[in-house]
Amino acid sequence: MHLDKQLLILLFLTFIINLVGSLAYSVRIAGVRTMRIAVSFSMFNILVLVSRTANTFQVPLMAKRVEQHLSAGPAGGIGDFRWLIAAASAATIVGALLTPTFQRLFARGVDAFAEHRSIPRLLFRAFSPVGIASIRDSIVMPRANNLRVLFTHSRISISVILMNMIATAVWTVGVFASLFAAYYNPVLRTTASSLSGLINGLATILLFIVVDPYLSLITDDVVKGRATESYFRRSVVWLLGSRLAGTLLAQLLLTPAALAIATTARWL
DSSP, X not given: OOXXXXXXXXXXXXXXXXXXXXXXXXXXXXXXXXXXXXXXXXXXXXXXXHHHHHHHHHHHHHHHHHHHTGGGHXXXXXXXXXXXXXXXXXXXXXXXXXXXXXXXXXXXXXXXXXXXXOHHHHHHXXXXXXXXXXXXXXXXXXXXXXXXXXXXXXXXXXXXXXXXXXXXXXXXXXXXXXXXXXXTOGGGHHXXXXXXXXXXXXHHHHIIIIIHXXXXXXXHHHHTXXXXXHHHHHHHHHHHHHHHHHHHHHHHHHHHHHHHHHHHHHHO
């Protein structure tokens, strides 16, 4: 399949969106280490804005591409979405590999912000010789021991891990499936695309009701000394692993979800 300029842009935007989502776990690690959880989340919102901006451009570009390729039918359009979901998986892997580096950088950034109390000054300092040296010193590869914890699950809720995988799969496939449904029902493609909000809403509910409270509780336990930092890191590794599994599961859900959305659009 030919990767044209438009598809490459979409792959890049999808990569950025999912990379930010994967790095969110390292923010909690940085918050625990610096004991400044609120400041950590506040600073991470800057990256969230980048992710949401990417999403703002991603959806209309994908919709336009679908409009341009409707004549190709499902067999001709599915390749684009396979590539986009693969970009989500790649971003999750990169995010997992960058987690040790990012949490060190973020922890230093939080401490620097507490000292300077200004985001512009913090950004200016990041590009100074001292800041560049600090960034270079923070670069580290994940330890093999952190990967081995995937084979040990002491005290880690398997139900939460599975729920995170399912929620990630639904969230990943939501927009893609609603747009892919246009190939099965071109007449109601606008109705089908509008259903993405409902699908992503269900995924968000799962994340906020099950996964996020569990991770927040662990974070508080570490801060209060009820759990060790190693247990917290082990939980993060499992959540990252389940997030990657969710993006892979999204590949299997793409066609069934698109067919279900196309059918739902007819029923409405």
